[in-house]
Amino acid sequence: MSALRFPNLPPSEPQGSDLLAQERSKTTFSTHELSTFLYGELYLERQERLLTLIENEPAFDKSNRYFRGRAERFAAALRKDHAIVRLAMKHQWTLEECIQAESLIDEPGPFGLHRGMFLPALASQSTDEQLEKFLKPAQRYEIIGCYAQTELGHGSNVQGIETTATYIPETDQFEIHTPYLTASKWWIGGLGKAANHAVVMARLITAGKDYGPHAFIVPIRSMEDHTLLPGVMAGDIGPKFGYNTTDNGCMWFDHYRIPRISLLAKFSSIKPGSGEYIKPPNDKLSYGTMVLVRASLIAAARQGMGKAVTIATRYSAIRRQFVDNDSPKKLGGEVVETPVLDYSTQQYRLFPIIAAVYACFFTSKEMMRLYHLNIKNMASGDFSMLADVHASSSGLKSLTTTMAAGSIEVCRRACGGHGFSAFSGLPLMLQDYVPNVTWEGDNYMITQQTGRYLFKSFRELVAKRASGKFQASLISNPTLAYMNTYLENPSLKCPATTPAQFHNPELQLAAFGHRAASLVAQIVHALDVEKRTWNSMLVDIYNASVAHCQLIMVQNFILGIRGEMPQPEGMAVPPLTGVAKEALTDLSDLFALHTIHEKPGEFLTSGYLEAKHVSMLGAAVMELMEKKVRPNAVGFVDAFAFPDYLLNSAIGAFDGRVYERYTEMATREPLNRTEVVDGYEQYIRPFTNPKGLKGHTMQARL
Amino acid sequence: MSALRFPNLPPSEPQGSDLLAQERSKTTFSTHELSTFLYGELYLERQERLLTLIENEPAFDKSNRYFRGRAERFAAALRKDHAIVRLAMKHQWTLEECIQAESLIDEPGPFGLHRGMFLPALASQSTDEQLEKFLKPAQRYEIIGCYAQTELGHGSNVQGIETTATYIPETDQFEIHTPYLTASKWWIGGLGKAANHAVVMARLITAGKDYGPHAFIVPIRSMEDHTLLPGVMAGDIGPKFGYNTTDNGCMWFDHYRIPRISLLAKFSSIKPGSGEYIKPPNDKLSYGTMVLVRASLIAAARQGMGKAVTIATRYSAIRRQFVDNDSPKKLGGEVVETPVLDYSTQQYRLFPIIAAVYACFFTSKEMMRLYHLNIKNMASGDFSMLADVHASSSGLKSLTTTMAAGSIEVCRRACGGHGFSAFSGLPLMLQDYVPNVTWEGDNYMITQQTGRYLFKSFRELVAKRASGKFQASLISNPTLAYMNTYLENPSLKCPATTPAQFHNPELQLAAFGHRAASLVAQIVHALDVEKRTWNSMLVDIYNASVAHCQLIMVQNFILGIRGEMPQPEGMAVPPLTGVAKEALTDLSDLFALHTIHEKPGEFLTSGYLEAKHVSMLGAAVMELMEKKVRPNAVGFVDAFAFPDYLLNSAIGAFDGRVYERYTEMATREPLNRTEVVDGYEQYIRPFTNPKGLKGHTMQARL
Structure with missing residues (x-):
């Protein structure tokens, strides 16, 4: 309930809806024809169909999107991503439908990189055994993953990453380790809170030799209760300019052991025991x-x-x-x-x-x-x-x-x-x-x-x-x-x-x-x-x-x-x-x-x-x-055919009712829930009406 | 207390502090000499003095600035602006000192426009009587004001504003009124929550004639308890790209009466009774x-x-x-x-x-x-x-x-x-x-x-x-x-x-x-x-x-x-x-x-x-x-001599300890207070470990 109520007055003439109607009457071409040329009928029909579904799902409601703080926004995004998976499973959405629905909902979330990077990385770099063991459960979201390449000290230069994965012949394992603070994994979308597995890029070291960055699939949180596994520390990297609905995360490994099958081995692998490195073929495919x-x-x-x-x-x-x-x-x-x-x-x-x-x-x-x-x-x-x-x-x-x-x-x-x-x-x-x-x-x-x-x-x-x-x-x-x-x-x-x-x-x-x-x-x-x-x-x-x-x-x-x-x-x-x-x-x-x-x-x-x-x-x-x-x-x-739901804009909606939508949105600002602001007694009244204050020293008026 | 703890590891070599020291050793000139040329000794000394004071005042602490949501940020800004006024009064700061302190604290707040626009408007457009009646209490912050010019439908073109102030000879008053939704005052800094008065730009109408925009000083909130006065509706306009620590406000008047003295009359005025308009002189001064x-x-x-x-x-x-x-x-x-x-x-x-x-x-x-x-x-x-x-x-x-x-x-x-x-x-x-x-x-x-x-x-x-x-x-x-x-x-x-x-x-x-x-x-x-x-x-x-x-x-x-x-x-x-x-x-x-x-x-x-x-x-x-x-x-x-307190940057501090400051800040992210994220049971576990869930339907896995 808002303490701010706007009067029932119209904007002064001319009205936005009339102006846009005039503009549209001047258009020389059919916007629908142009939209169809751009997207094809199939896409536009799918948009209508998905929109109906999406607009009726409370988890996809955008009306509070601009008011939330980081924690609330993240919570809503997690709920939203959960609902997308649920809906996609229920309606057996194709990949195109998933992408189009996410594009309409238009909010990066904690599962975004699971579909965008983790699944493709698994699909393209796994052996058949790994596809079975990791990709399948990941497609069912039992495994929720992230793609951990960037480090605190290294972004674009992948060859410079510092995290190590040392082959231990005795146990047929790799030991993943963070040798420096700069080697902390950083910026990894979905890692902060949501993922239970990561594809980790680490320098493969075997038989005393460093073969540079390779991809490993690494469990990071318990499948039982989602707590961090011993030897792994991870969390959210904090607020950002945008993308605050995603839990970009950081991670550090302390001599963390994983089995040999964790090396994604479609292209290069390790011989058990000897630790001999088997080279990848021509890498032009990547x-x-x-x-x-x-x-x-x-x-x-x-x-x-x-x-x-x-x-x-x-x-x-x-x-x-x-x-x-x-x-x-x-x-x-x-x-x-x-x-x-x-x-x-x-x-x-x-x-x-x-x-x-x-x-x-x-x-x-x-x-x-x-x-x-x-x-x-x-x-x-x-x-x-x-x-x-x-x-x-x-x-x-x-x-x-x-x-x-x-x-x-x-x-x-x-x-x-x-x-x-x-x-x-x-x-x-x-x-x-x-x-x-x-x-x-x-x-x-x-x-x-x-x-x-x-x-x-x-x-x-x-x-x-x-x-x-x-x-x-x-x-x-x-x-x-x-x-x-x-x-x-x-x-x-x-x-x-x-x-x-x-x-x-x-x-x-x-x-x-x-x-x-x-x-x-x-x-x-x-x-x-x-x-x-x-x-x-x-x-x-x-x-x-x-x-x-x-x-x-x-x-x-x-x-x-x-x-x-x-x-x-x-x-x-x-x-x-x-x-x-x-x-x-x-x-x-x-x-x-x-x-x-x-x-x-x-x-x-x-x-x-x-x-x-x-x-x-x-x-x-x-x-x-x-x-x-x-x-x-x-x-x-x-002709771009962006629905109002997608734009979520008071001033850019199709009907031109700029000022009406804008004032209506202002009434929903949380600061407007009360007429008198919370800090009044403490921070304003001492100046403006100190007489009414009890037990307050008059210092402020000195 | 953070669930995220980083290991006590250094960044890999070379260290940022060494690198900056090297850079500084290559500088051909004395940075202090250049700073002095830019600012003068007086300014730099004042900066040191103010900084000591400011860094010791909890209301000016910046360490949580990047984590807060809008409501918390506004509450902190109100506290901060209160503390500035208190300190300025206590230390009898000059205008230069006030400006320099605010520039170090570097956060727009609810009282910013009071000093920046409201006081100057009163000072330059008031008669002597008005200076006494309005400016003096405003300088003591008994009156807290804002400058209400922009409207929902009019920004740059001041001549186009629609709010009216009609002279009523019978009662020797002006009636301030918002005739259209577009005439709502909008964007007014400090109006949303803090101000109890506004300088309102409104079209002066007297004896049936419209003389265009004039400035009026208008009480808007009760001096007793800060509630809105009858005939005035006001609130905050909601979240913005920046400036979220300021309560930019909106306001609407319903046939609101104010006395004749409210017209700021240094340049133009109204004769009581007849309502005759007395023209301003040459306006080049403005x-x-x-x-x-x-x-x-x-x-x-x-x-x-x-x-x-x-x-x-x-x-x-x-x-x-x-x-x-x-x-x-x-x-x-x-x-x-x-x-x-x-x-x-x-x-x-x-x-x-x-x-x-x-x-x-x-x-x-x-x-x-x-x-x-x-x-x-x-x-x-x-x-x-x-x-x-x-x-x-x-x-x-x-x-x-x-x-x-x-x-x-x-x-x-x-x-x-x-x-x-x-x-x-x-x-x-x-x-x-x-x-x-x-x-x-x-x-x-x-x-x-x-x-x-x-x-x-x-x-x-x-x-x-x-x-x-x-x-x-x-x-x-x-x-x-x-x-x-x-x-x-x-x-x-x-x-x-x-x-x-x-x-x-x-x-x-x-x-x-x-x-x-x-x-x-x-x-x-x-x-x-x-x-x-x-x-x-x-x-x-x-x-x-x-x-x-x-x-x-x-x-x-x-x-x-x-x-x-x-x-x-x-x-x-x-x-x-x-x-x-x-x-x-x-x-x-x-x-x-x-x-x-x-x-x-x-x-x-x-x-x-x-x-x-x-x-x-x-x-x-x-x-x-x-x-x-x-x-x-x-x-x-x-040589720009910006203290670390001002920059408030993990990566740009004087000492070059980029990665150490950065990771330390990440531990303070509120999402890191718990190891397992709040929505886990509801939004993640149904996919990853549904067996453990009680009373939860398995719909998600269908």
Whole structure:
């Protein structure tokens, strides 16, 4: 019961619901058609079905999510994760259904890494015996696991981890041990409180030799009563910027013994007794999994940005501020304030993000297709795609997650003061999203993987061209193709003489290709000719990776709209046509042109653009946003089909009732349960009304 | 008592404390000398004195700050604010001492706006009678107030607020009323729970006419028992991204009557009976206060960035990752991992922020000097400085707070996973800092004020130059000076032919001046000749404001180091000399050159730079960072003199004991009070050990 009660007053005119209805009436395309193009009927139907189920389950209720402290939030998340497992078992959900349900509930929880990391690690690294012994009970949640790789002193550099697993021939056991404080396992999701087993990465030491990190499955809590097993100490690592609903944990082993079968031995093993180490075969296969994880992070970037920009766009269509004197709005003859979405700065902040969401859509789909194709090829011994796919997936993980984290914050700020309120949904969204820029490889560091591949390709291409046996028509790989175009004519110039000519996709591709290849050429020259150190080139390498990946995104966007992108097997969708195709072409243009306009430096220094082109581009971008994107803005975000339950935002709901939802949420703030605040007698009254106080010294008034 | 106990193990070698000691031994200058140059002896002594007092007061203890939920945090903040007032009264603190103590305690609280906004509003807008009646008791905290301007539907546009104050001649009263839901007062700091009075901005309506927003002092809670007064409804607006220790509140009035004396009447008033409105005089004086607030936000940006980069720099000197194969580090003959601060990407992320802190230092000092000078001038009727100072302060508020918010997040990410932990201090720092980009004018919106002034100045200058009576030597204003240089030679080219030549400050100033003036010239042409609308130019206007303000910052940095900046009266410090001057010159170069290198587009399109210069700049920046800034990095941040108590960071403390502090903090996590988590029986055991459960159906295992 709240002491705060708002009057039954409407917001002043015009009403948010009317404004959004107007916006929707201006949309040129069918949002349902566009949603179907993006997700397919199957997904949208499943969303409806799951939503009904989920919204009726009290453990999935979001109405108190923003009010809880850490302990309450964790308790609710544990209950929620329990309910997901229960429901999944009851309804025999497929993996897709599980993922989609979790994405709607949208809260990292204590069992998240069990499904996300522990089960896949077991599945891919176990022998048949281990699959039976560990994976099966884990699939039934008898074993609840976590993936313990990161240590207090080591994150990205897995080779540096310090925990040891020493083979003891006498007992045919491993002794897991934490030799230093820095070797404490840290950040392990689900370890803090929930897991009873861990896949532990530890240095395998046998017969006096250190073979580096290997995976062990280790029981950590009693199956009887969940207490920690002797020799294991573990707990929660404390509060974080986000992810407070997950029990990221820490762990320390004191000469802890486990049987030999604990070494996940699909690839490498130990001979009992002698302790002889049996080497793994070619480890290229593991890159395949890394590509999958990174491709799924591109999809998560799309989802994160999409949710944020849905909220900000709808709110900006409703929120009004100042009067634009050059074109004042009227309502019933009176001049009213202009919706902030009509201001060109607001458009410049939000519309490129809408475009980026669609760009990520095409690229994540393509990366997923390439992943599956590559896995299939590798299974038949063909590793020819691996390097390109791995390099692109690293760079794209870096680019898209950096874009998404930045974009969510741009959306939050674009909502002004109300974007600072938890009720907007944006703060928690940002806080839970940002680990993406750090995990699976810090976004600066992993671009070195992209760089290495680009430089190698470039050098090989240059050598081939010099060999006299080169034929451009034999190039099958898109990376070599754009590099070759550059080498054919390194002083290519942009032919545009009007803003309109920048709408030509071939020109856009030429600009991005020329810039990326020119950066690569410069770096290869610096490394090979000037003999600069690798470390001194890291900033340039990062920039080259960004340039390469922006080209990929522009390319996939253009081909995707044209229906010229190869379709994943069994998942072909009919190509876009008519008004929807036109509308997405506007966004594709905006994505490409805004990317150049916002940071034209490298396009200028590559020699492709001249100064005059930058102002043409500016004109093209501003006109595109005002004339083409603005009328469809709400339609574009509606097409993402995010239900209100998912967004959980007072200001971004479908119906536009911003102020009504917002005030209603404020009445639920726990501080409002009492009219007079708890500390009043002790901390306020001594100043304001000390006479009424009994036995209180008047010191405060001295 | 924690169930989590860490072993008494040291981190692996080398130890953080040794690493920081090494860093400090490499510093070329005396950090104490540099601190003294920045703050003055007086400030540093006061910091020591206050710190002793503060660290001994239990209400100011920070050790549980990161663990508390909203209600607990608010309760602790109320206790803390009470203790500050008590201590300030006891020790008769000056305003400077109060501000410095609050800055050390570093937590927004319920009384913050009482001192920050309520008292200044009363002081500046009250008649003598009102000063006596309201200000005096407010200074004794009998009246505790808040400043109620923002409404649910209106933020930046004060003219749009909807709350009304209608004069009732019959009773000589005003009737305050909330006509719409959107007119609810919202975001008001201190209103939610603490305040018993509010300065309310409401539309003054008298004799049937609406005179727009005016300030009223309004009792809202009973002085007897703190209950809400009849006709007033108020409460807390709920959780936010940051500032959760402040009770930002909402309020609604139902035909609430207050006496005529409630209208703060220094400038405008109402004749009793007739209700005749008496107009305010020239309101230019209020711009003076706006400049003060914005100048203080520049200082806050410096403080925010400074704290974050202190933590990130110290941690990066300790944290090691991978081996740099071109120059491997050794310890006792063994190759060890390289400190992340040695990687050029980490330097490119952090060192420009260190430089930016020093840049903000000189500019905030200069803005403060200009504020005082302008106030003095205006008091004697000279308004000649006002326009320039007001324009610069708007643009600088926008630029420096955007820089600081971005930089804090860059620092947080540069700390990798541990930057995501609350114990790093960085998440809360970011969350409490970011409102700065929104309040006191959204950072996009307020650059229009800078733009208007720049365009007006440019047009006047062009007209004067065309008049035939123009003499460049008569220009006294720095804005006109750089514009005139541009007009003298709009096709000026950078003369540099080597990276080293970019270290020339005159060249840097020419680059920034030419770029800023060229942007202004383009916009004026677009507005005046092409007749583009103001709205369509907002992005360009924002960019022009950034360019103007970056020039100011580069200029102040250069002059400040040279000792050529005018000194504030009575606060002169001796100029820098010797090694400290050299070291700061490196940072000044880095600030200027990195700013160009990171976004060279406008420097290229202005025609000043060519493509070849950008690679020279890159080389200059990388070398400067590696050779000059790297050895002094820890010294530069040590010189900020932030005590550990202020930083409250496990990874950024002075002594470098990162992992020891971090693990110690984790033991205090409330979830670690029990070994087995509370929800175990209900949510985990049904899966893992259902046999032991009594009366529990086995549904979960179906």
